[in-house]
Structure formats: structure tokens, C-alpha cells
Amino acid sequence: MGRRELEERIEKRREDFVRNSLLSDEFIDFVQENLKPVNTMMAYYQCAIMEVETKFKVLSEQYSLEYDRNPIESIKTRVKSMESLLKKIRRKNIPLMQSKKIFRILPVCV
Numbered sequence: 001m002g003r004r005e006l007e008e009r010i011e012k013r014r015e016d017f018v019r020n021s022l023l024s025d026e027f028i029d030f031v032q033e034n035l036k037p038v039n040t041m042m043a044y045y046q047c048a049i050m051e052v053e054t055k056f057k058v059l060s061e062q063y064s065l066e067y068d069r070n071p072i073e074s075i076k077t078r079v080k081s082m083e084s085l086l087k088k089i090r091r092k093n094i095p096l097m098q099s100k101k102i103f104r105i106l107p108v109c110v
Contacts, residue, residue: 038082046079053077 021027053075060072080088088094 049077
């Protein structure tokens with residue numbers, strides 16, 4: 001058996017594995033089921049960001065009405081992607097139990 005023939009067989013087996021395992025209905029269902037908690041957590045995170053933004057907007061408006069100057073110049077928010085959050089948890093070596101506690105205390109706005 002030549003090298004090219006071996007590479008073709010390996011590629012065929014790889015494609016068969018992906019098609020039969022990773023693209024199977026069972027695997028897709030498994031992934032979707034396990035993404036539900038992640039999507040819920042991300043919704044809580046986004047809601048918390050919106051709540052903080054709203055509070056700052058209210059403070060900004062109050063300062064504008066009551067005082068001649070406003071210490072809040074502008075308000076910008078962003079929601080980090082799940083990938084970015086996971087990288088940060090890994091980079092800062094945050095214990096997973098601690099990160100779960102953070103999301104447990106977030107207000108529900110869904």
C-alpha cells in the first residue's frame with residue numbers, strides 16, 4: 001500500500017467518523033441540550049449589563065438636572081462573547097464554582 005493510498009484511507013475514515021458521529025442526530029441533540037444552560041447564563045449576563053447601563057443613564061440624567069456639571073461623560077457597554085469569557089476564566093484561573101456563583105446572583109430579566 002502506497003503513501004497516497006494510506007492518506008486517502010485515513011481521510012475517508014475521518015470523513016466517515018465526522019458524518020456518523022459528529023453529524024448524527026444524537027450528537028446534535030446532545031449539543032443543543034447542553035447549550036441551554038450556557039444560553040441562559042449569557043441571557044442573564046446581558047440583562048445585568050443592561051441593568052447597570054440603565055442605572056448609569058438615570059444617574060447621568062439626575063446629575064444633569066441637579067448640578068451644573070455632570071461627572072458622567074458617556075456610557076458605553078459591551079457584552080463579551082462566551083469564548084472571550086471562557087478564555088478570561090482560564091487566563092485568570094478563576095475557580096469554576098466561583099464563576100457559577102456570579103451568575104447565580106444575577107437578576108432575572110427574561
